[in-house]
Amino acid sequence: MPPSPRRATIRDVAREAGVSRGTVSRVLNGERYVSDQAREAIEQAMKVVGYVPNTAARNLALRRSRAVGFVVHEPHALFLEDPNIGAILLGANTVLSEADHQMVTIVVDSDRDNERVARYLGGGFVDGAVMVSARQRDPMLQALQAMSLPTALVGRPPAGVEVPWVGIDNRGAARAVTEQLVRSGRERVGIIAVGLDRDSGADRLQGFRDALGPRFDQGLVVERPLYEYAAGRDAMQELLVREPALDGVFATSDAVAAGALEALLAAGRSVPGDVSLVGFDDSTWARRCQPALTTVRQPARELGERAAALVLDLLAGKDVAADPAGTLLPTDVVVRDSA
């Protein structure tokens, strides 16, 4: 870039107003001990010369940036599909904006990205980070910890990592929605368990077991790695082969449930006549399916808001307990037509 036409600096303002740099700086930062006369002259001068503070210089002097990273460790394709991430992002963005911080979205897709992102986060460009969907032994999380960047997580961190976090009670919610199946008299209930490499996936499976108790059958557990529509469809087909008498299914996300629904209808099963189906997330999928899905409402936006607030607290030096139990936000079972 041609180093631009050179912008007005604090010195230009000082000269124009007939005062010193220090006084201008004081006005900028709203400090006491500035005469009304000087203040007015300076405010006038700022308009005249078109002054805009230089963030880089301020960051350098203050050693902070008023920016917070929003790190999503997720394949690009899923970033687009997952409705929660968008809502979490918006929640975080709202809170940070109100605190006059900028949010920098960082999508870590390939492992190749790791180094670049770590360099960026360590480069003084951000004061802290919100991290979403960390895996077990996530290298990015380790990097954040190593450079001791104030960080909060959405979702429970891996064991041994002490970091403040917000999440939902995946286990309890999964149990509650599975009980909805059981209460309606279903006997042979299966699960399409996705993303078992995260705490959320594993916890939902556990909640499913809790609800079924002795009726739980390991043979009716189908695992898939990714939260995808296609995965739900395939898994459902497999489940029907394993147990044709199946009469209930818990799909651990709505997108997966939507895929499962397609497979069920294609196999000639009616929903909820022959088979009851429940999902998770209360995403747009749930309302748009025919029949609409019974599912779990997850306060995604609030998760983002709370995580961002945690980071701001850390930055403010507040004593945020890195409570291993984290903060759990409540979920609701939304009963619609599918179960």
Add this chain to the structure above:
Amino acid sequence: MPPSPRRATIRDVAREAGVSRGTVSRVLNGERYVSDQAREAIEQAMKVVGYVPNTAARNLALRRSRAVGFVVHEPHALFLEDPNIGAILLGANTVLSEADHQMVTIVVDSDRDNERVARYLGGGFVDGAVMVSARQRDPMLQALQAMSLPTALVGRPPAGVEVPWVGIDNRGAARAVTEQLVRSGRERVGIIAVGLDRDSGADRLQGFRDALGPRFDQGLVVERPLYEYAAGRDAMQELLVREPALDGVFATSDAVAAGALEALLAAGRSVPGDVSLVGFDDSTWARRCQPALTTVRQPARELGERAAALVLDLLAGKDVAADPAGTLLPTDVVVRDSA
């Protein structure tokens, strides 16, 4: 924030390696004229002291930031619904990452945001910007122009604004997809026209007129402000009241088409038996509807890639023609079941 434990600087590296700051700087920037011996000593020293370059300092000295803003002027709710924006964002992010630039996502929702964002963009935090879905007389676009920040647009800019841009031929694409309706023998064809305050919305309506020619009937045009599912449903109901004999509909986005589909089925019309329906975008909606939608495929990801590339060209000082005609990427009509 407690000004952190102080990180290693270029001077620490120099001391450790027994050379001067200048030499370290040269190694960092990959310049010629550094002895192998010095280079190795410095690389070694960087590891020993755990050196990470300070971006703020570099930005200050270079007067640039290696960051590019991605400005979305869209209500938060639509940011979540619109599948194109996600894809555009990813495309831009990919290109910028590969050029070792960071992308800063900025969502401008309320007008209250305008000032904060303008301040940010002018604060030397970004070298350039990609702007999506600018309105006519968009204040944010005007601000960008005023501070002469290198900018590229996705979508045609308002008349009189000279700025490089990429887009699609909305008019031609709308014409092509409408012709699909006409070819199949439909006579009374209506349109649900959304977002007429953008170039895209207005152009799609124009393309619709082109295709129908004398058969165009202003009475079969229903307008709605926002690209929403609910808007499609309501508009469809209105259209059926106006013309019960309607046998074809162009909804100017898939989300709107999906809403229209629901209304058609609820009104007892079969699709495509009684009424043919086409959408726009080829989003996930299109494939998931029953019947699947005939629609227009929009290369959203590539739009993001190209726009980002334009900004990088501007930054590199390449002579990017702010061609009023912009760059138009090709679209396809995807024929599925709904028409």
Add this chain to the structure above:
DNA sequence: TGGTCGTCTGTGACCGTGCACAGAACGCCG
């Protein structure tokens, strides 16, 4: 031997801001 050229290195100034410190101006009081 001296001059020239190419390679390599160190030093000081500078980018634009915040902050600590020194001190000026003023009013008040003994």
Add this chain to the structure above:
DNA sequence: CGGCGTTCTGTGCACGGTCACAGACGACCA
């Protein structure tokens, strides 16, 4: 009038880099 506290202002330095310049050094050649 001198001392003191409060309010206000200016100056030097620091933040962590980049860059231009000067100069050292060795090789080569006339």
